[in-house]
Amino acid sequence: MAAADAALLAALPGLAFHAALILCRMGAAVMLLPGIGEAEIPPMLRMALAVGLVFALLPALSPSLPELPPEVSGLLALVAGEVLTGAWIGLLARILTLALALAGQVVSLMVGLASPLQGDLVLGSSATALARMLSLATAALMLATGLYEVPLRALADSYGVLPPGGAWPGGAVAEAVARKASDSLMLAMQLAAPFLLAAIFFNAALGLIARLASHAQVFVLAAPAQILGGLTLLLLLLPNMLDLWARGMASGFRLLPGAD
Structure with a gap:
């Protein structure tokens, strides 16, 4: 019994160092991961989740x-590499989930709600109320659908792809960030495509009416119709938009480092 206790005491410094090393990667990622790393969630809760992941993964x-x-x-190089790895994986997942909020910005512009009515902690003070609503919907959908588990699983399995102390793949990191930004923008434009087409036809019709009735204040009268029509179209298309976004997230998360 005394020998086992002595062996345990001798192993404690190494276990403490390994726990701190895991916390560097998990803590950096949890602060950025969508759903569980939202700005609205207190940092202490996010850090508590990171500590829980450390205890789960340490053995x-x-x-x-x-x-x-x-x-x-x-030691500094090892810690810096782990922090950068965790931040990189969290950033890739975060960039991808911004597609819904970016689509909200485009939709707001198309329906005439582009003024900065409400700030967003993620997109900044220039975000519209519609983008803010879809940004909150992103966090809710991540938690409700269980999509947050995919980045967490990729984060846990990333040790097989990016072991601590290995060479930092700078070129691959930059390429992955650029690719995820491109995928996010493409998905955002796909989500907002019906509103872009509707705005084109609507403004073309307004131009034709203004040409035929030059003395009428067409654009002043059409502004309420544009907002009402845009919000009605959003109400009709929102379920399909959320479904397309969820499928895009599921496929995009599978390409994260360490994901199956």
């Missing part, structure tokens, strides 16, 4: 993690 990951480096420079 499985500890045997494969490196030992404490003898030099401070090696």
Whole structure:
């Protein structure tokens, strides 16, 4: 019994270092992951989740993690690499989920609600109320549909793809961020495509009416119709938009580093 206690005490410093190493990656990712890393969630709750992930992953990951480096420079490089890896994975997932809020910005412009009515903690003070609503819907859908589990699973499995202490793939990191930004923008434009077409036809019709009745204040009278028609179209298309967004997230998350 005394020998087992002595072995446990001897292993505690190594386990503490491994726990701190895992926390670097998990903490950086949890602060950015969609659904659980929203700005509306207090940082203490997000950090508590990161600590819980550390306790869950420590028994499985500890045997494969490196030992404490003898030099401070090696320790700093190891910690910096883990923080950057976690932030990279969290950022990739965050960029992809911004598609719904970006679509809300485009829709607001098309229906005449482009003025900064309500700020957004993510998109900034220039976000519209509609974009803010869809941004909150993003967090709610991530939690309600269980999509948040896919980035977390990819984060846990990323140790097999990006082991601690390995070379930092700078080119691959930049390429992955650019690709995710492109995918997010493409999905946002797909979500807002019906409103773009409706705005084109609506403004073309207004121009024709203004040409035929030059003395009528067509655009002043058409502004309420544009807003009412745009919101009605949004009400009709919102279920399909959310379904398309969810399918886009499911397919995009499967391409995260470490995902199956």
